[in-house]
Amino acid sequence: xxxxxxxxxxxxxxxxxxxxxxxxxxxxxxxxxxxxxxxxxxxxxxxxxxxxxxxxxxxxxxxxxxxxxxxxxxxxxxxxxxxxxxxxxxxxxxxxxxxxxxx
Amino acid sequence: xxxxxxxxxxxxxxxxxxxxxxxxxxxxxxxxxxxxxxxxxxxxxxxxxxxxxxxxxxxxxxxxxxxxxxxxxxxxxxxxxxxxxxxxxxxxxxxxxxxxxxxxxxxxxxxxxxxxxxxxxxxxxxxxxxxxxxxxxxxxxxxxxxxxxxxxxxxxxxxxxx
Numbered sequence: 001x002x003x004x005x006x007x008x009x010x011x012x013x014x015x016x017x018x019x020x021x022x023x024x025x026x027x028x029x030x031x032x033x034x035x036x037x038x039x040x041x042x043x044x045x046x047x048x049x050x051x052x053x054x055x056x057x058x059x060x061x062x063x064x065x066x067x068x069x070x071x072x073x074x075x076x077x078x079x080x081x082x083x084x085x086x087x088x089x090x091x092x093x094x095x096x097x098x099x100x101x102x103x
Numbered sequence: 104x105x106x107x108x109x110x111x112x113x114x115x116x117x118x119x120x121x122x123x124x125x126x127x128x129x130x131x132x133x134x135x136x137x138x139x140x141x142x143x144x145x146x147x148x149x150x151x152x153x154x155x156x157x158x159x160x161x162x163x164x165x166x167x168x169x170x171x172x173x174x175x176x177x178x179x180x181x182x183x184x185x186x187x188x189x190x191x192x193x194x195x196x197x198x199x200x201x202x203x204x205x206x207x208x209x210x211x212x213x214x215x216x217x218x219x220x221x222x223x224x225x226x227x228x229x230x231x232x233x234x235x236x237x238x239x240x241x242x243x244x245x246x247x248x249x250x251x252x253x254x255x256x257x258x259x260x261x262x263x264x265x
Contacts, residue, residue: 003110005217008151009210011114015121015140017203022125024195027187030175031130034137037168038121041144044160052151056220062153063233063240069163070247074254076168080175081258087179096189 008049015042029083029093033076040072110150117143130181131173138169152222155230 015038022035044065051061087093120140127133141164148157176182223229234240 003107003150005215006211007110008147010207011117011147013203013206013210014118016206017199018118018121018125020202021195021199025188025192026125027189028130028181028184030172030179030181031133031186034124034133034172037137037164038124038140041141041164045144045147048148048151048153048156052153052222053217054215056218056222059223059226059229059233062156062226062230065156066159066230066234067243067247069159070251073163073168074250076171077254077258078261080171081261083175084178084262093179093181
């Protein structure tokens with residue numbers, strides 16, 4: 001059985017689901033950010049797989065993946081900066097205890 | 104044949120490493136498994152003949168983002184507390200499995216317009232002409248540059264000591 005687009009899409013869905021589980025259940029903000037990176041990687045796999053199997057010569061999916069990586073890097077940088085700022089003022093990054101804006 | 108073996112090995116490694124990220128109690132070990140997962144995804148990119156993206160994946164994710172995450176773990180004393188879960192474990196587990204099932208069902212039952220052309224290789228020159236050439240994505244490249252500049256300024260402003 002040769003490799004097809006579906007193999008990569010199912011792998012991408014599996015990684016995305018694992019990241020979704022981590023992002024919604026973890027209490028540590030750093031682990032939540034790690035799970036979000038997992039989900040972004042899963043979407044990158046799907047984009048590159050579409051690029052390889054549907055537009056193999058145009059490479060549009062790979063161009064989108066480059067921008068997706070840029071946005072992921074920006075998101076990780078600002079996210080970790082916010083985590084550091086919260087840790088400095090509240091001595092914890094437990095998301096169940098950071099409830100200042102919860103009504 | 105070699106491509107199939109490489110894909111299955113990399114897929115198993117990627118999923119095992121991702122599961123380790125969300126299940127390990129030690130946050131530092133979870134970050135190390137995240138690096139393993141990034142490396143496996145880079146290998147998956149190689150099997151998709153996206154050589155430039157595999158290099159970018161290793162440079163940016165393993166080289167920059169993983170180092171940033173490990174630095175944040177060390178600066179916030181997360182290792183002592185461990186990676187705890189909140190009260191939503193069971194409902195989120197059910198929803199994640201449901202999402203995986205629905206997504207897989209939808210993907211397997213869609214007839215994708217697959218083209219059986221050989222992939223373009225090597226991709227670096229093609230990607231460069233796509234990004235910077237005529238009718239390319241040059242505006243998006245400039246927007247990405249402004250986004251990165253705003254990110255640098257924002258990160259410095261947020262973490263600066265008052």
